[in-house]
Amino acid sequence: MSENATWLTQGAYDRLRAELEQLSTEGRKEIAARIEAAREEGDLKENGGYHAAKDEQGKMEARIRDLEELLKHAVVTEAPESTGVVEVGTVITAEIFGDAEKFLLGSREIGEGTELEVYSPESPLGTAILGLRIGEETTYEAPNGKQIPVKVLQVETFND
Numbered sequence: 001m002s003e004n005a006t007w008l009t010q011g012a013y014d015r016l017r018a019e020l021e022q023l024s025t026e027g028r029k030e031i032a033a034r035i036e037a038a039r040e041e042g043d044l045k046e047n048g049g050y051h052a053a054k055d056e057q058g059k060m061e062a063r064i065r066d067l068e069e070l071l072k073h074a075v076v077t078e079a080p081e082s083t084g085v086v087e088v089g090t091v092i093t094a095e096i097f098g099d100a101e102k103f104l105l106g107s108r109e110i111g112e113g114t115e116l117e118v119y120s121p122e123s124p125l126g127t128a129i130l131g132l133r134i135g136e137e138t139t140y141e142a143p144n145g146k147q148i149p150v151k152v153l154q155v156e157t158f159n160d
Contacts, residue, residue, distance in 0.1 A: 005073045007088050011160045012110045013076045020067040023060055031057045070109065079158040086129045086155055088121045093154035094129065104158055105130070114160065125150065 031053060038050035079089045086092055086105060093102045103117040104110065105126055111118035119126045128140035129152060137151040
């Protein structure tokens with residue numbers, strides 16, 4: 001997978017494609033209508049509704065650009081079958097600082113709609129555990145500089 005590629009399940013890809021379609025069509029029409037209605041109220045300097053709608057439009061356009069980029073570089077496949085090795089797209093149960101935590105290693109878009117916490121493979125935790133087997137231990141550096149011990153307890157196949 002290339003550096004800017006994001007692994008997605010078919011379900012995640014379809015959800016994101018639908019979101020992009022909605023934002024690019026109805027979403028743009030809706031926000032344009034709100035801006036026009038607010039503009040008709042008069043003085044734009046003191047028009048809170050106008051400024052709020054313009055701000056929302058900016059956020060929506062940023063999300064559209066993000067989705068277009070993400071989908072353009074997406075690699076769509078089924079979640080990897082667990083072999084007991086930590087890899088992108090697997091659900092990990094790990095002992096972190098003495099507490100068992102269960103999470104998905106992948107992009108947040110994959111975990112949308114699940115109860116799972118999601119960690120990026122590029123995060124300090126993700127980088128530290130990628131490639132480890134059940135029972136193996138390591139440490140990773142927290143943002144405060146402390147070394148956090150982590151032990152892989154279980155690696156499962158992700159089912160979205």
